[in-house]
Amino acid sequence: MTTPALAARSVVVRFGGLTAVDGVDLDVDDRTVVGIIGPNGAGKTTFFNALSGLVTPASGRLFVGGADLTGKPAHVFARAGIARTFQTPRVFADMTVAESVRFGLEFAGRRRRAERASLAEVPAILDFLGLADSAALPARAVTPARQRLLEIGMALATRPRILLLDEVAAGLTHAEVEKVARLVHRCRDELGLGVVWIEHAVAVLLDAVERVLVLHQGRKLAEGIPSAVARDPLVIEAYLGDGAAEARP
Template sequence: MLSVEGLSKVFGGFTAVSDVSFKVDRGEILGLIGPNGSGKSTTFNCIAGHYVPTRGRIAFDGRDITGKPANDICHAGIGRTFQIPRPFHKLTVLENVALAAWFGQNRKVDRTTCWRQAAEALELVGLPRDPHATTEGMGAAALKKLELARALASQPTLLLADESLNGLDPGEMQQAADMLSMIRRERGITIIWVEHIMGVLMRVVDRVVVLNHGAIIYDGNPHGAQENPAVIEVYLGRDAVKHQSGEAHR
């Protein structure tokens, strides 16, 4: 469904992403993980159209989308959330989502359809469809749900979820992970989940791509990642690798 080939992004003299290549199959949940500064958000933003890659190619459903602007990427069928939700506070919750339905699709839709799609998206993420509900007083978990509802209202076939666990407590993290699984199950949406918190994500994704210093150090199943020395060193340090090696020799 998505193919990233030789992706590189350079800012001035700094190479944030270097020769990154991976593919995403239709119906898959892929975890794109790595420590802070590993290049995952830059990779994500190149796919979403926020950045123009320095080198490389990105193809979606067989079409070259490399360097396309964000609105074209969205209209092609790729929805995204943002790490920090920024709703329109002067609009109601329903209006926030309806706005995404109105502008996010690559087709003309009438107002009735927009309101219906917005209500369906809110119901899917567990937020009230009350047309008078406002964003005032919404906590971190509710704002993450609103961000997800706005992305879903654009009717994507591929969802880019950007650090959906950030700022949540353990219970909310599990709920967010379960919600992404449910969206894949209910809507058949393919998901790339960008995250630096491994624990909850590993129980949900089908495959993980691990980045460090802008390059891929692992691409495979989640269980293998948790036993891979390079991944362990990135997350836990060299002492953890030595400890694991010592346990293996006993």
């Protein structure tokens, strides 16, 4: 048995009296794409905050590459290879696309990850994302879809082992969302990353991931291969309903 790249064990996150994440387990291996779905307020983003060290769980443990990082600050998670995007885009409006990616590379510079097939230069990252022709533009001047790609690029520039994507396809057209899905697969296949992808576009997500976890009121309602989860009566009742069937392409 190999050690998972990322493992969460019975993670609990509380905000005062509210238990936002309630005993969630997750294993993510290299070269896999895992999806997380669930209604608004289910605890998806809070779980990512725990996985990236932005909030400390009230209980439970977090392991990156087998090392117990529970309670460590976010920069320790980042150095260990966890990179993420934010649900609310966080590009630097006045920096150019190329400068933004360079910023991520400089952050990673102190880290040795030579063993990984990571993209180590700005042009390579921009090419990978299809953003080369926007390199000299300020981030604020590119389309929302390109800003989302840039966010992924800034995360990739930190040379991660695990990439956490929080609704990177929100607000994009169907064609753009499909493009993001292809990019996620390339992160897995060409860079060897483990990707955890939260997305509201359930149909696209279920088509793109190998395994999906359903959160509901902070708890794991179901986990498994997409076809099984989509048929799970509990999941249909709590979340999918008729809307998801309609949303299927």
